[in-house]
Amino acid sequence: MFSKKEDKMVNLGFNSVRERFDEGVNKALSCLTEIGIGYVNERKEPEAEKTVVSIKEIGKAAARQGMENAAVNAIQALEKLLQCSMEQNMQETNVRVLLSFGAIGKTAAKQQMEMAAKLAASVLGRSGNTAALLNKERETIAVIIGLGEIGKAIAGVKVPDFSENAAICISCLGDIGKLTAQKNLEEAAVGIELMLQEMAAAAMKENLQNTVINIASSIEEVGKKVEDENMESAILQAASALQTIVSNSGNRYLNDASIAAKIALESFNELDIINDEANIKKIEAIRETMRALWVDSK
Incomplete structure (x- = not known):
């Protein structure tokens, strides 16, 4: 179950993608990142993984809509979460984030979004x-x-x-x-x-x-x-x-x-x-x- 705030941000993210409203997507991603980092720091792995999935899906939706900046922001949001989950040695969250880079990068590549695909691949390489x-x-x-x-x-x-x-x-x-x-x-x-x-x-x-x-x-x-x-x-x-x-x-x-x-x-x-x-x-x-x-x- 999502918290009310998290549910609100997920809805904001998807609605903003549908409306091609970059500012709304970025606000949603920023808030979800903060929520996810909180879960990681509290070692709430199932909750953290759900937040990762939300960010990934918003990033993929943005890529499909041609919103490359939003897709890039989703990758960067996940990168922040990965840094925290690596520090906490939360293996399954790490795996979920890493696969999410691939999912967003793949969607971006299909849309010929070179910047987003390159960022996802580069982050994965490191x-x-x-x-x-x-x-x-x-x-x-x-x-x-x-x-x-x-x-x-x-x-x-x-x-x-x-x-x-x-x-x-x-x-x-x-x-x-x-x-x-x-x-x-x-x-x-x-x-x-x-x-x-x-x-x-x-x-x-x-x-x-x-x-x-x-x-x-x-x-x-x-x-x-x-x-x-x-x-x-x-x-x-x-x-x-x-x-x-x-x-x-x-x-x-x-x-x-x-x-x-x-x-x-x-x-x-x-x-x-x-x-x-x-x-x-x-x-x-x-x-x-x-x-x-x-x-x-x-």
């Missing part, structure tokens, strides 16, 4: 580095999902090949991937490779060859790091992702991308690629966990 360094694997996976969803949305709107925001998503995923290998966060490493593969599929669908080449390079970089750490399932997923890019890009006559992925694949030691049932099941379990997290957050 958050992912922090989470990985602190060995917070669940938070890291939430970041990975968010970046991947934004990246897929960018590819889906037929942006020029190669867009700055796509580059940010790919670069952030690659950097976080190398950290996850260093920190032995194998599930997160596999998650990054899965999301990069999904981004490549979206890019290939739109014939964004340079984007696919960049993704293949990022998968190779992460793959070499996990190979150094002998992470069997992550090595297998990197190889599988590259093989899929080789096949699918070749089928779409994206010859340069196919060649780049093939060269990347050949850089692995075949003896390190252990294609057994245990590793396949582990990868599928990680894929399902990520899917469930994203579906639950929408």
Whole structure:
């Protein structure tokens, strides 16, 4: 249940979006942020999460209405909440906020709002580095999902090949991937490779060859790091992702991308690629966990 004040601010936010009234949206977001921070400081996690959802939904609605400044303000509001929840070590609230960045960023990307999508991706990138360094694997996976969803949305709107925001998503995923290998966060490493593969599929669908080449390079970089750490399932997923890019890009006559992925694949030691049932099941379990997290957050 929302408090009366919170309920009033939620209604103000949505009504202001419908009326395209930026000042009203910003007032609602500001008040909801204060309420959310209060919940976090009191360690009222369920209440804090509901407030996060309200801010996220207002941000998404603003993006759909073409109100980029309001969408940016929603992301900034969530960033303040994340800072507090990280200090309080409230894992589920952290995850909820991180996935919310992805949700707003994805909606913004679909509307070709470059500033809002870039901000969401950049915040996620910084958050992912922090989470990985602190060995917070669940938070890291939430970041990975968010970046991947934004990246897929960018590819889906037929942006020029190669867009700055796509580059940010790919670069952030690659950097976080190398950290996850260093920190032995194998599930997160596999998650990054899965999301990069999904981004490549979206890019290939739109014939964004340079984007696919960049993704293949990022998968190779992460793959070499996990190979150094002998992470069997992550090595297998990197190889599988590259093989899929080789096949699918070749089928779409994206010859340069196919060649780049093939060269990347050949850089692995075949003896390190252990294609057994245990590793396949582990990868599928990680894929399902990520899917469930994203579906639950929408």
